[in-house]
Amino acid sequence: GQQLNQSPQSMFIQEGEDVSMNCTSSSIFNTWLWYKQDPGEGPVLLIALYKAGELTSNGRLTAQFGITRKDSFLNISASIPSDVGIYFCAGMNYGGSQGNLIFGKGTKLSVKP
Amino acid sequence: SQTIHQWPATLVQPVGSPLSLECTVEGTSNPNLYWYRQAAGRGLQLLFYSVGIGQISSEVPQNLSASRPQDRQFILSSKKLLLSDSGFYLCAWKRGFGYTFGSGTRLTVV
Numbered sequence: 001g002q003q004l005n006q007s008p009q010s011m012f013i014q015e016g017e018d019v020s021m022n023c024t025s026s027s028i029f030n031t032w033l034w035y036k037q038d039p040g041e042g043p044v045l046l047i048a049l050y051k052a053g054e055l056t057s058n059g060r061l062t063a064q065f066g067i068t069r070k071d072s073f074l075n076i077s078a079s080i081p082s083d084v085g086i087y088f089c090a091g092m093n094y095g096g097s098q099g100n101l102i103f104g105k106g107t108k109l110s111v112k113p
Numbered sequence: 114s115q116t117i118h119q120w121p122a123t124l125v126q127p128v129g130s131p132l133s134l135e136c137t138v139e140g141t142s143n144p145n146l147y148w149y150r151q152a153a154g155r156g157l158q159l160l161f162y163s164v165g166i167g168q169i170s171s172e173v174p175q176n177l178s179a180s181r182p183q184d185r186q187f188i189l190s191s192k193k194l195l196l197s198d199s200g201f202y203l204c205a206w207k208r209g210f211g212y213t214f215g216s217g218t219r220l221t222v223v
Contacts, residue, residue, distance in 0.1 A: 031210045031211075033210075033211050040201075040217070040219070041216060041217065042119075042203050042205075042214030042215050042216050042217050043157075043203075043214050044214070045211050045212075045213070048210060048211055050210070086154065088156075088157065090211075090212075092210060092211075100145075100147075100159070100162060100207075101211070101212055103156065103157045103159075104156070105155070105156035106155070106156050106157075108154060
């Protein structure tokens with residue numbers, strides 16, 4: 001089945017640094033999503049991307065839908081302590097059982113004040 | 114408004130005991146519903162999904178089962194819990210082109 005390779009698996013950064021993480025797939029997706037999970041909570045949607053090449057920002061977060069539709073990246077600028085958590089990418093193809101999201105394994109972000 | 118409820122928030126159960134976790138959604142009809150399990154600090158493992166009442170698809174064979182007795186209710190069960198069933202269980206519903214997750218249940222099997 002379809003799989004997403006998300007990297008890096010974990011990151012330890014200093015407050016104020018920029019962060020970049022990405023996901024790649026061997027097959028194409030029609031939608032890419034990025035979620036953040038705070039400790040002990042369910043994941044929350046950060047950014048949704050619907051078109052190849054699309055670049056979308058949400059505050060300090062920027063995400064892009066790769067031209068090939070097989071990859072996406074998420075950047076966080078000027079990180080702050082509340083950015084700590086696990087970030088998941090997810091891809092979806094439409095229709096039937098293929099309308100389910102495929103999740104990456106997550107990037108665990110730690111921010112040192 | 115559209116919301117998802119999941120309970121209990123935490124649960125400690127002995128090995129061999131039964132399990133029932135409940136998830137309900139409000140403000141929508143005929144949602145696609147999902148159960149995920151997450152080991153500590155790890156990725157999301159899809160356990161079951163349902164596209165309608167009585168329709169359950171199992172992604173991973175295991176000690177758990179799921180049922181959908183009503184349109185907006187999704188239940189995760191086990192007849193006899195194992196130590197390996199410990200984890201963080203998340204319910205989700207498909208909302209547009211993404212999922213909305215519940216707040217999760219932390220299950221510890223002792």
